[in-house]
Amino acid sequence: MNNSYDIVIIGAGPAGCAAALTLRESGLTVAIIDKEKFPRDKVCGDAIPGPAFKVMHKINPLWADEMKEFTLAHKIKTGQVTAPNGKTMKLDWVTFSYNSKRIDFDNYLFNLVKTETSATIIESKRLKDISIDKNHVTCQFTDNSAIQASIVIACDGANSVVRRKFSEEVTNKDNICTAVRAYYKDVEGIQPGVNEFHFFTDLAPGYFWIFPLENGWVNIGFGILQKKSDNTKKPINLRNALHQIVNQMPSISPRFKNATLMQEVKGFGLPLGVNQNSVSGSRFMLCGDAASLIDPLQGHGIDHAMTSGHLAGIQAIKCFEADKFDASFIKQYDQALYAKIGKELSRNTFFLRIGSLFPWLLNIAVTIGQNQRLIERIVRFLKI
Numbered sequence: 001m002n003n004s005y006d007i008v009i010i011g012a013g014p015a016g017c018a019a020a021l022t023l024r025e026s027g028l029t030v031a032i033i034d035k036e037k038f039p040r041d042k043v044c045g046d047a048i049p050g051p052a053f054k055v056m057h058k059i060n061p062l063w064a065d066e067m068k069e070f071t072l073a074h075k076i077k078t079g080q081v082t083a084p085n086g087k088t089m090k091l092d093w094v095t096f097s098y099n100s101k102r103i104d105f106d107n108y109l110f111n112l113v114k115t116e117t118s119a120t121i122i123e124s125k126r127l128k129d130i131s132i133d134k135n136h137v138t139c140q141f142t143d144n145s146a147i148q149a150s151i152v153i154a155c156d157g158a159n160s161v162v163r164r165k166f167s168e169e170v171t172n173k174d175n176i177c178t179a180v181r182a183y184y185k186d187v188e189g190i191q192p193g194v195n196e197f198h199f200f201t202d203l204a205p206g207y208f209w210i211f212p213l214e215n216g217w218v219n220i221g222f223g224i225l226q227k228k229s230d231n232t233k234k235p236i237n238l239r240n241a242l243h244q245i246v247n248q249m250p251s252i253s254p255r256f257k258n259a260t261l262m263q264e265v266k267g268f269g270l271p272l273g274v275n276q277n278s279v280s281g282s283r284f285m286l287c288g289d290a291a292s293l294i295d296p297l298q299g300h301g302i303d304h305a306m307t308s309g310h311l312a313g314i315q316a317i318k319c320f321e322a323d324k325f326d327a328s329f330i331k332q333y334d335q336a337l338y339a340k341i342g343k344e345l346s347r348n349t350f351f352l353r354i355g356s357l358f359p360w361l362l363n364i365a366v367t368i369g370q371n372q373r374l375i376e377r378i379v380r381f382l383k384i
């Protein structure tokens with residue numbers, strides 16, 4: 001293994017793969033390094049948002065078509081929202097999206113990197129520490145090896161080593177949502193092509209989801225803002241909350257009476273894009289969850305991870321063309337990123353705050369939402 005590259009990408013999730021695919025014709029030496037051996041699981045709702053396909057289309061239209069045809073994917077056209085008062089509305093999405101288990105989807109993306117780029121692939125290698133001097137980035141790994149590069153693209157997820165070392169952002173409870181996910185089989189009342197979102201008065205601000213997958217499997221989960229669960233005298237135990245919903249909630253539990261849990265319940269954090277912090281500095285860029293880019297309202301982050309990975313790849317090429325790696329030059333990445341997704345993050349942060357303060361508003365929204373023309377206008381406005 002070489003120990004010096006032009007660019008090192010840490011993390012081979014959607015952000016890292018988008019960066020590596022963007023760099024494929026750059027002529028630069030690239031290494032992409034992940035602590036796991038793929039295929040690997042990632043705790044997620046498994047809903048691949050429509051904009052992820054648009055990013056792939058920018059990278060290579062043929063791959064975007066291939067991604068749409070991805071055989072294990074389940075096409076989704078509608079979101080169904082059930083308010084705490086039990087009223088339901090359906091939103092037919094403008095852009096199509098797919099549900100696909102992340103173990104399959106991420107492996108598919110990483111295989112594209114393996115087969116279509118000349119990047120050096122390094123699996124089962126965990127970044128322990130990183131240092132940056134005037135001329136180099138040095139990555140140190142838990143196996144005591146080290147790799148040097150001119151620039152690092154940090155796509156190492158919600159617990160990013162690079163963000164903790166270099167970003168001024170303090171991850172606080174305002175911008176972290178925690179969630180648990182479980183796979184079930186044979187849940188009743190599943191509508192093909194429909195993702196369900198259920199809101200409950202005593203479990204706000206958070207929601208329970210049921211997303212259909214292939215072969216009768218469903219991905220279910222429950223997520224809530226950490227701040228809320230800390231403020232209450234009795235913190236919400238997410239696993240217990242999920243168990244309670246599935247086994248006791250009158251609107252849900254009858255649907256699970258013949259269902260089988262297929263895998264242990266797993267939890268993970270969602271760094272929400274509420275603050276729009278700096279995501280770069282001298283010789284480094286943060287992407288995806290490492291940059292806290294998850295949509296605060298809907299909880300999707302795969303699309304933003306791919307957008308940021310793609311833009312970081314473009315910025316890295318510019319750095320080599322101009323031979324500039326200083327923080328002010330790399331700042332162009334922040335500008336390009338927030339020009340692309342900043343408005344959406346601000347708008348959905350606003351809706352999150354309003355929804356957290358006045359959870360009963362959802363009852364009104366869903367009641368109004370039974371007006372189909374209004375719904376179409378909302379869907380167009382939110383671009384979902």
Ligand SMILES: Cc1cc2nc3c(=O)[nH]c(=O)nc-3n(C[C@H](O)[C@H](O)[C@H](O)COP(=O)(O)OP(=O)(O)OC[C@H]3O[C@@H](n4cnc5c(N)ncnc54)[C@H](O)[C@@H]3O)c2cc1C
Nearest residue numbers: 011013014015035044045047127157179288289300301302
């Ligand atoms: C419960 C839950 C449900 C969600 N549901 C959805 C959903 O339905 N749709 C959606 O769009 N988004 C969803 N998200 C958000 C989505 O999962 C993330 O936004 C997305 O995975 C971010 O991609 P990423 O590439 O930045 O990070 P990740 O997908 O987390 O990839 C990071 C990679 O870095 C590797 N890594 C981490 N640390 C190191 C290290 N020290 N050294 C080397 N490698 C390292 C990891 O192994 C991993 O492969 C959900 C998140 C959670 C927690």
